[in-house]
Amino acid sequence: MTTLSSFRVLVVPGLYNSGPLHWQSRWQRLYPSFERVEQAHWDAPVLDIWSERLQQQLRQSEQPVLVVAHSFGCLTTVHSALNEIPNLAGALLVAPADPDKFDVSAAVNGRLPVPSIVVGSLNDPWMESRRARHWAKIWGAEYIDAGALGHINAESNLGDWLYGQSLLQRLVALSTERPRETDTARPAAVR
Numbered sequence: 001m002t003t004l005s006s007f008r009v010l011v012v013p014g015l016y017n018s019g020p021l022h023w024q025s026r027w028q029r030l031y032p033s034f035e036r037v038e039q040a041h042w043d044a045p046v047l048d049i050w051s052e053r054l055q056q057q058l059r060q061s062e063q064p065v066l067v068v069a070h071s072f073g074c075l076t077t078v079h080s081a082l083n084e085i086p087n088l089a090g091a092l093l094v095a096p097a098d099p100d101k102f103d104v105s106a107a108v109n110g111r112l113p114v115p116s117i118v119v120g121s122l123n124d125p126w127m128e129s130r131r132a133r134h135w136a137k138i139w140g141a142e143y144i145d146a147g148a149l150g151h152i153n154a155e156s157n158l159g160d161w162l163y164g165q166s167l168l169q170r171l172v173a174l175s176t177e178r179p180r181e182t183d184t185a186r187p188a189a190v191r
Contacts, residue, residue, distance in 0.1 A: 002176040003096075004169065008063040009034045012054060012095060014071025017042045021154040021184035023161035030160060034068070042045075047104045050076040055085055064089035064172055071126060071151065072097045073117075077113060078108040078139060081116075091116040092168055095152040096135060098127040109138060115174035116141035117167055121149040130147055142174075 011024050011034050018024040028034045037054050058065055065087050069077040074096035081088055093116060099105040118141045120132030127135075129145060136143035142168065149156045151169050158164070 003171050004076060004174060007066045008061055010065055010067050011036045012067055012069040012077050014073045015045050018070060019154055023158050023164060023171055026160050043074045043094055047075060047079050047107055050146045051079040054080045058085045058087060062087055066175065067091045067170060070094045075099055075104055075108050075137060078112065081112045082110045088114050088117035090114050090171045092171050093141065094119045095121055095124050096127055096132060098131055111140040115171065117144060119146050119152065119167065121146050121152050123148045124151050130181060
């Protein structure tokens, strides 16, 4: 039986990083093996630069990787996944930032080759829930409506966000059930 410990887990924060009260940081304290993808400039979200940093970290090991991303980190993850990283096994994309707000829609427009879950909020200021659903469909991801949780960040007061942890466990199961799609099986990008 495959468990979370079978995977390397990378935490991919968004703009300004995730502070100590953010659920991503709390998860890293709960699971010391989780690794954070550090960016040189947390206040300058440049998709190519952030994606290259994620890809560098993904290449450090051949172990299958699950990514736990938030906000612009979701766009970073999607962009990297669309550029064929062989050991990426799945992605939990929480409160993705709207690609249009960062003028990166074309760069993240395509079906992900790995199982993925998008978690959206009814009152997220960075992406309306209908837009989050739209992008989840484009990415071929399961969409989860988390209710009215704002940007699903430290201000949402989620503590260790147990529901999110259950979604990560769900991603483990999905990643085990559905292996990575090959180039030949992967549909063309959605236009």
